Amino acid sequence: MFKEYNPIKKKRLQIIDNDGKVINQKLMPKLDDKQLIKAYKDMLFARTADLMIVNYQRQGRIYTYPPNYGQEAISGAVAQIMRDDDWLVPAFREMGAYLAKGASLKELFIYFMGYEDGSLFKNAKNFLPISVPISSQLLHASGIGYEINYNNKDQIVYTFVGDGGTSEGDFHEALNFAGVWKAPVIFIVQNNQYGISTPFKMQTASDGIAIKALAYGIEGIQVDGNDFFAMYKAVEESAKHASGGNGPVLIEAVTYRKGAHTTSDDPTKYRTKEEEEKWDETDPLKRLKAYLIANKLWSEKEEEKIVPQYKKEIDRQFIEAENYGEYALEDVFKFMYTEMPQDIKNQMMEHEKFLKWKEARS
């Protein structure tokens, strides 16, 4: 497949069309009915949560949040393939992958409500915290890849970045290191056409990202990131490739950020309604759902039944997060070092003295 879709040929892997019809039977991944329904439900759950979070934010119940709206098939595909032992090195716009790793929504809520504790992800194995400095995480993925080879482990690293992130030096260094080391890393670029307000064409003179793989001597493929089956196929083949000791893969998932960059952003400043509507036709949930309905695996009725259940569950976790409790003074200091140096212990004690004084005064 990597030969057939060598980026030099300017081909994009696509398996279903915008109406959910299979247009590439040869590469259709083999998934049974149960797996398919689970994948769709995962994506539906992620979208339901995402839209609710944007609402919570409007109500002032959570701080700035970067919506995933429109990009669910990418994480959705990874979620079906990533194993418990595999690593996930995130950016910040791939919620479906976090949930698949065992992170809870509640923890994510706690994080976006402004507690460091929300980065612990207690039950998620091999999942680094969200990385805000764009692209910096990719090098961590390459480093983990080195350890996997060093200790002969059967693991893969999945790491994410946006199209804007491919302009940072770290992106190029990460691909280069992973290439030199033949590290089992799958780099997934979610090319959602924008980095905040900056359109993709301002990031690079190249007409795609996948082709950049060639310069680093690694495999690359451009995929319709709103086509669940194409994403699944690409990730499945990449995992085989990386597990086989053949080194990293760069997947460019072409998608569209249907929401705002974050809840503090206003996309009407820099893009048109017509453009948004054009991309609406490619919506990943719409397409997978059409396929499922045509194959009698899903129905509107089932969806109407399940969405309210999801909403209830999401709200329950949200309220739990809202009751997370006080942020203790000690939490500022506790994890700065494995053992707290005397100097900052003193700073904490001094501050406590001040708080006592303040209380006595009022």
Added chain:
Amino acid sequence: MNMVNAINNALDIKMAEDKSVIVYGEDVGVEGGVFRVTEGLQKKHGVERIFDSPLAESGLAGTAVGMAAAGLRPIIEMQFSGFSYPAFNQIISHVSRMHNRSRGKYKQAIVIRMPYGGGINALEHHSESAEAIWGHIPGLKVVIPSNPHDAKGLLISSIESEDPVIYMEPKRIYRAIKQEVEESKFAVPIGKAKVIHKGEDITLVAYGAMIREAQKAAALAKKEGISVEIIDLRTIYPIDRETIAESIKKTGRIITVTEAPKAFGVSAEISAIANEEAFLFLEAPPKRVAGFDTIVPLPKGEHHYLQTAEKILYEIIRTVKY
């Protein structure tokens, strides 16, 4: 004008006046920056003179070095100071050194703007105050305004400086303070602090968003019968030793207020200046009200970290009673 308007106004004036001024950075063009500081300037001055860059801070600083060597006057924006670190190599290895290395042949008339500081309920990396890092690099000037008037005047001076300037914008008060500010061009000199409140008993040195806290603290102290002098530092480097020393000679006591961590910070520098320039006048050890030596906590914990008027008052009372 608020500070956003004032910075925008200064950029506008210098772009109109000097064709060698080029403004670029992430999202500064079409959108006018995430804080809208450059709003409207692309429409007015054209896409060749103010534009969106690829997302790469090292790229911003490195290309600015080249532009400046070739005679342009680039103004680049780091979207948040917490994202300036990919540019650290270019800034410390070239921006600050090219002039010296080339024995004055290549000037680095570069302004690096960056919003900084806490108190805006932000994600990680959006709240820190790293002025000491920049102040520590020989070859850079570092400027921080505390109000719209100074923001405009200092930015004019920064753009006209033949040497590179790190221009740090206290984003927490971007829109919090409104002032009458002259529409026409004026400059506030780099390297000059200002006594903004005269007093007798103790000197407070602050800058940026901490000026407001210092003013509130001075009002509280007045009720306790303590007369506070406030110095707005305005320039971190080159630091105005004279104004600081003179004030201490009058009051005999000094507290520096910073948002930044205490260790190796601007407040340490000012305590050193107090010792070096006015040791015999000191009636109490120079004090520091500064951030903890920790990461700035996420929003739910940020109240523990931020400096408040009450915390400053607490130290004022302790210092006066010393």
